[in-house]
Amino acid sequence: MTPISHHAGTTTATRFLTRRALLRAGWTDRQLAAAVADGRLLKPRPNAYLPPGVHTDTIDACALGGRLTCVSELARRGVFVLEQPALHVHLHENRRRAPVLARPVRRHWDRLRRMPPLGATSVGAFDAVLQAVRCQPPRAAVATLDSALHLGALHPDDLDELFRQLPRRHAVLRKLIDSRAESGPETLVRLMLRSLGARFDVQVRIRGVGRVDFVVDGWLIVECDSEAFHSTWEDQRRDRRRDQAAAALGYSTYRPIAEDIMWRPEEVRAALAGLLGSRRRGRRR
Template identity: 70%
Template structure:
């Protein structure tokens, strides 16, 4: 018999077998030593809020909500995504927006699990997100090792044929969501580029475009301190000595203003071509 996952719902009968009494359960809930989001469902304190809310709603956490909880890149999570076991809505109207998911799961979770398996969360995320966001999510899951490369064909075999274009664009070499989104921007420009390139004297860079333009994706998390900025500028200086130019769009522009990033890249590449023509 499978062991329950760390974040699992416990039934009253399970706890009674462990020596609890009904009076002890009521006291533990009142004192916060146990959570009881719905009837006959007890959770350990500290359980992730999204898991608690999914349990309260009578289902399991799924899609982008579950992937974000696991550290997979998703462009946005604007509601709680819950997979329901049946068509009955057994809870009062929640205070937050809920996106309900139905249908057969391809990976059967433990009966006490509060979340679907990653494979099914990814299937739903492909359907729920715009194509470019879905590509970035799949890239992230592959890079983190939460989805094996050989499972990708199986995943898309369970989806309608219109999602085949997303399958063709997946590339696990990208190490972050913004990198994946930037890769799609470069593809749309029709230029040649290499991913995760090691340059002697500079180090590894995110992209090299047409052999001369380095493009790095800068996030607040990794590039906000002065030490990080100083390191980046010295890398750019070393690259310039080798004949490279460097462009560093910030992650929030890549995610939310992609047309501006694309215009900047197009201008840089066009300027190089114009200078060569002159």
């Protein structure tokens, strides 16, 4: 009897197995029923079995008879997307009567460009990115593209095909992509700085300070802080000492938090505009 397992990594999609495949592997119907009863196997829908420990989104997509896709699949892979309450599931056109879940579901029916392996519970990264660009606001779509390229979920050679498949209105996004961005908030701040007409460099290494996210107009350091890496006092002490070292070199530092960058962007943009405007006014005086 061959055990069912799945890869712990986020980039590899789980595959479900059918009853016939499991019987061929040495299971019996009685063993399957016992394994489902005691949690050693999951059975999200008839004739589909998954190993325990699979993400809830994957289980729900399988229960609907589809595959995890769009922002839901990219989030599973660790690619940046703006949070969305709905589960995004790709369904075959003949599954128009999929069961109803207790959570909101966004159903995708479009033809996949790259078919996943038989039994896969997720679409491939290319199709997930293609759908996520259409499903998100333009700035978030750029952040997703940056993240997918930075993490290797999408290859630069895929961009030509990707933009051929997108509506023409998305073509403007291509010139905004920069795979050096290490997080979605960094991309969003970069787009804010661009909209303000600021001159800036990204991922700059400053002697005695280290690498910073942005240096704007040669004097303003902007660091995009997230809870994951800046929440403890040890993290804050390190950051403040870096800022102190930067100040000794004549730099000022602004640290917007990721939460504000994503959900209160007008406040972050106003802060950037105020800082940049104050230096320009000082020069005039």
